[in-house]
Amino acid sequence: MVMDKIATHMRISGVSVSDSDVESRRAAANNLATTWGKERTVANIVSKAVDVAAALGGDGTPSPALGDEIQAAIQKKSPSFLYEERPLDVSVCAGMAMVSILDAKPSTTGWSIPDVYATALWSALAYQPVLATERRENLRREVLNAAADWSVTVAEKSRERMNVPDPDDLEITIDPASKATSNFGEAIAETVDALRTNAALDREELNFLWWAQLGRSRLLKRQLSAIAEPTRIVAAGIEAARMLRRFPAEVHREIVLRTLDQDPELDLTEMLEAIGDDRAELSTGFIKTNVTAYPTVFPFLYALATGEVNAADAPLKRRVSEWGERALLEAGFARMISQGAGKL
Numbered sequence: 001m002v003m004d005k006i007a008t009h010m011r012i013s014g015v016s017v018s019d020s021d022v023e024s025r026r027a028a029a030n031n032l033a034t035t036w037g038k039e040r041t042v043a044n045i046v047s048k049a050v051d052v053a054a055a056l057g058g059d060g061t062p063s064p065a066l067g068d069e070i071q072a073a074i075q076k077k078s079p080s081f082l083y084e085e086r087p088l089d090v091s092v093c094a095g096m097a098m099v100s101i102l103d104a105k106p107s108t109t110g111w112s113i114p115d116v117y118a119t120a121l122w123s124a125l126a127y128q129p130v131l132a133t134e135r136r137e138n139l140r141r142e143v144l145n146a147a148a149d150w151s152v153t154v155a156e157k158s159r160e161r162m163n164v165p166d167p168d169d170l171e172i173t174i175d176p177a178s179k180a181t182s183n184f185g186e187a188i189a190e191t192v193d194a195l196r197t198n199a200a201l202d203r204e205e206l207n208f209l210w211w212a213q214l215g216r217s218r219l220l221k222r223q224l225s226a227i228a229e230p231t232r233i234v235a236a237g238i239e240a241a242r243m244l245r246r247f248p249a250e251v252h253r254e255i256v257l258r259t260l261d262q263d264p265e266l267d268l269t270e271m272l273e274a275i276g277d278d279r280a281e282l283s284t285g286f287i288k289t290n291v292t293a294y295p296t297v298f299p300f301l302y303a304l305a306t307g308e309v310n311a312a313d314a315p316l317k318r319r320v321s322e323w324g325e326r327a328l329l330e331a332g333f334a335r336m337i338s339q340g341a342g343k344l
Helices: 002-013 021-035 043-054 064-075 086-100 112-127 132-155 185-216 228-239 249-255 266-285 288-293 301-308 320-339
Strands: 172-176 180-182
Touching: 002 021, 002 086, 002 132, 021 266, 043 064, 043 086, 043 112, 043 132, 064 086, 064 266, 086 112, 086 228, 112 132, 112 288, 112 301, 112 320, 132 249, 172 185, 172 228, 185 228, 185 249, 228 249, 228 320, 266 301, 266 320, 288 301, 288 320, 301 320
Parallel strands: none
Antiparallel strands: 172 180
């Protein structure tokens, strides 16, 4: 059970843990998971994921809003609790609440409440540096893995073709006034819906593969072979995201990286320098308002859009392949925040 790990993670704080402490935090995490799992406003979901990711990383200090919310949840069974005295308990409750939300069975819609939580958490947590404190890193890694596994699974499941059922039996009735009625619409509804869904998925796949076959950047208006590798891979990630109706799957990442050769390691400042004047054109390929609203969820695209580099994260070197994968993930998520999953 997910909540059975509460006692282990509570040792993060370094203070003695009683049975009542464990029970109050477990109850709080369960209540938070229930409440957060009912949130339907995308902006609120992403903002919550931002707060949770921030509490799990860095020095573990939660935002006042998250601290107050979790303090109130814990005080239902432990009235003396104050989050300022034990701030790391906030990250434990918040992290385990998120893991609980992501412990369900993923849907095939590609845009459910857990889908949004998972993608926002995956993007934010994967960009953070590894924590030096092992116990805190174990908690952060558990949430990161749960979010990544969920997102990858949903990307695949949402593209599974539907079985096309046979139409139901057609029934025609004639009333005393000789007026005929039938169940024609109901009889073929499931069959038509399955065919439409499969056709839309086929169209996404064909459009994506046609773009890949052309080997040309539509944003930069140049052949990919004529573009330096760092810019080429990032441009491919951003452009690929524009054609997807769901979150990117493994095959999409493989196609984005198909021209990868040297795969050098660059920090964020070096990456921006390598992209150079192409930054303006690349910034037209994603929805800037979402990116600038959540810089910790879209750290790479935020830097592309604004030219600003976060001093805390910038020195960490990443391979160009990781920057390309991040461009694909961030650009796809930014689009879906505004538009939702593509209609099937």
